[in-house]
Amino acid sequence: MQQPSPEQVPGRVTSARHHDMLPLPEAGEVAPGIWKFTLPIPFPLRTVNMYALVGDDGWTLVDAGMGTPDARVAFAAGLHKAGLSIDTLHTIVLSHDHPDHIGLSGELHERSGATIYMHPIDANNMRFLWQDIYPERFTQVSHFFRQHGMPIGEPWFSQASPEQLHNIIKVPPFEEITLAEDGQYLHLSGERYRVIWTPGHSDGHICLYRERDDVFLAADHVLPRITPNVGLYSEYDRKNPLGDYLDSLRKVSTLPASIVLPGHGEPFKDLAGRVEEIIEHHEERESQIMNLLDEKPQNAYQLAEKLFGQRLKSNESRRMAVAETLSHLEYLRIDGQVEQHKMMDGLILYALV
Structure with a gap:
């Protein structure tokens, strides 16, 4: 699949120093009984992975892409290649609540x-x-940024209207979702998978681990080429997402994974090495922020412009960059290294302690 360039998304494209990339077909078996489908998404990352866990009694889908016309075509092609039918789909596991992972879930549940x-x-x-x-949600989030x-114009949250979003993101009613807790074992398509709660990229992000052969379905927790967006957003309750994320990385780093199946990009090996790279990246970013704040107090948008530079070509990329910068600032504030000041005009500045 085509990987995003550094100019397309906040974050850093890191080397494959520790992990060997395994080039695989966009629709194919990536581990015994597990198929990967790659679907297009209308976001800078361009594609998202869905995984089919195939058993004798039907199959399980891990994550559900988005319901765009192009994604539907790609999904249908993947099902055809794998010899699968919606009629035999018995379980859907959603790793987290981001739109590129849940968009088809409501429709598939209904069917x-x-x-x-x-x-x-x-x-x-x-x-x-x-x-x-x-609309009230857009207003709330707009005020936060x-x-x-962040100077916000319209449309800043999404290029799509609420009506268009409804067409590509259909989720099941809350009452029809079965809750999966950390450490719980799910029996999926004749195999046993352990649920691992990995907050950071989202508050309730989960991964799946098949202990029989050490297959790790990482979703967006550990990606092979970029650092996942870990941002502080007003609509989430946990207030130290970067602290959560670093803890979650260390939590999975000791798994003896034979292969890592990510939510974006191709499968890879050496989970521990990739975790080390991502932690190093965040440590470097903390040092960059401290050096910038040593010059003068600044708001998150000012810092994000200096940290991400020319990569901020769209409102969405700017929003993600500001949220990611905020997650670092709050991590440093909780650690006692920076402090927050609310100005008379309502702007929030950060300064060194």
Whole structure:
């Protein structure tokens, strides 16, 4: 698949120093009984992975892409190649509540009657964020970013209208979701998978681990070529997402994974090496922020412009960059290294302690 360039997304494209990339067909078997489907998405990352866990009694889908026309065509082609049918889909596991991972879940649930598993935090978030896409939400989020210095024009949250979002993001009712907790074992398509709660990229992000042969379905927790967006957003409750994320990275770093199946990009090996690279990246970013704040107090948008530079070519990339910068600032504030000041005009500045 085509990987995003550094100019397309916030974050850093890192080397493959520790991990060997395994080039594979966009629709193919990537581990025993596991198929990968790659679907297009209308975001800078361009594609997202869905995984089919195939058994004698039917199959399980891990994540559900988005319901754009191009994604539907790609999904249908993948099903045909794998010899699968929606009629035999019995389970859907959603790793987190981001739109590129849940968009088809409601429709597939209606068509198949499949059981849907999700962590309780993101199941609840999904109910409020995506079941009703309403103008008040845009206003609330807009205010949050404005107070951190972001000049917001319309449309800034998404190029799509609420009506268009409803067409490509359809989620099941909260009452029909089965909650999956950390450490729980799910029996999926004749195999046993352990649920691992990995907050950071989202509050209720989960991974799946098949202990029989050490297959790790990482979703967006560990990606092969870029650092996942870990941002502080007003619509989420946990207030130290970077601290959560670093803890979650260390939590999975000791797994003896034979292969890592990510939410974006190709499968790879050496989970521990990739975790080390990502932690190093965040340590470097903290040092950069401290050096910038040593010059003068600044708001998150000012810092994001200096950290990400020419990569901020769209409103969406700017929003993600500001949120990611905020996650570092709050991590440093909680650690006692920086402090927050609210100015008379409502802007929030950060300064060294």
